[in-house]
Amino acid sequence: MRQHSPAPQTGQGRVRADNKRLETLVALRTAQLTELTHHLQTAREDERARLARDLHDELGALLTSAKLDAARLRSRLAGGAPETLERLAHLTHTLDSVITLKRRITEDLRPSSLDHLGLVVTLDILAREFAERSGVTVHRQLGEVSLTAAAELVAYRMVQEAVTNISKYARARQVWITLARRGGLVELTVRDDGVGFDTSMPARSAYGLVGMRFRVEAEGGKLVVTAAPGQGTRLVMTLPAAPLALAADR
Numbered sequence: 001m002r003q004h005s006p007a008p009q010t011g012q013g014r015v016r017a018d019n020k021r022l023e024t025l026v027a028l029r030t031a032q033l034t035e036l037t038h039h040l041q042t043a044r045e046d047e048r049a050r051l052a053r054d055l056h057d058e059l060g061a062l063l064t065s066a067k068l069d070a071a072r073l074r075s076r077l078a079g080g081a082p083e084t085l086e087r088l089a090h091l092t093h094t095l096d097s098v099i100t101l102k103r104r105i106t107e108d109l110r111p112s113s114l115d116h117l118g119l120v121v122t123l124d125i126l127a128r129e130f131a132e133r134s135g136v137t138v139h140r141q142l143g144e145v146s147l148t149a150a151a152e153l154v155a156y157r158m159v160q161e162a163v164t165n166i167s168k169y170a171r172a173r174q175v176w177i178t179l180a181r182r183g184g185l186v187e188l189t190v191r192d193d194g195v196g197f198d199t200s201m202p203a204r205s206a207y208g209l210v211g212m213r214f215r216v217e218a219e220g221g222k223l224v225v226t227a228a229p230g231q232g233t234r235l236v237m238t239l240p241a242a243p244l245a246l247a248a249d250r
Contacts, residue, residue: 170194
């Protein structure tokens, strides 16, 4: 029995087949890039956590010891030369400043409040400190939500990235941060009334936002950035809500 060879593809059929192959390749490369981003970010967060522990434990112990030594010297030199006491007081003040700096660096590396106090309190602290440093008015509407530990960290980093970009580029006077549950999703929004930017043109903060988008997608979420020159910027992140039992067991 004679076998018939398949009919040759028409030009239009070849185009469709090529487009399908390209779409499959793009989807594969996007999935690989998302997976790679997740791996790199996990490694980065692990390193940050290690550095935070070292700063808290080792540097913290050294600074505490130095403060105790300064206190002992002050008690032994009571009534001594005014210049010596003045220098000792300056040393104590310097140690207090270093301890404050160490605490701030440690919290930037890995916010301990996220583990102990939860996402809402941690975002409130971040927003309040940003407002104090920048002079920008920050409006907060933060509802209780349930997320996995990894998703909470992604949410925190998104707000951290957003306020960093606002302080550098936006020239904003007001910022709005909202956190709420929408059905089976958790929605986190950061909006400002700054100068905005043209989303069709590369922005100075684009790489940070691209990295954050892949990180959000690795957690099964979505990040949408809306901006226009003179109309501010709006970031909306949605993440799958965690079952209450899973969030409580973290």
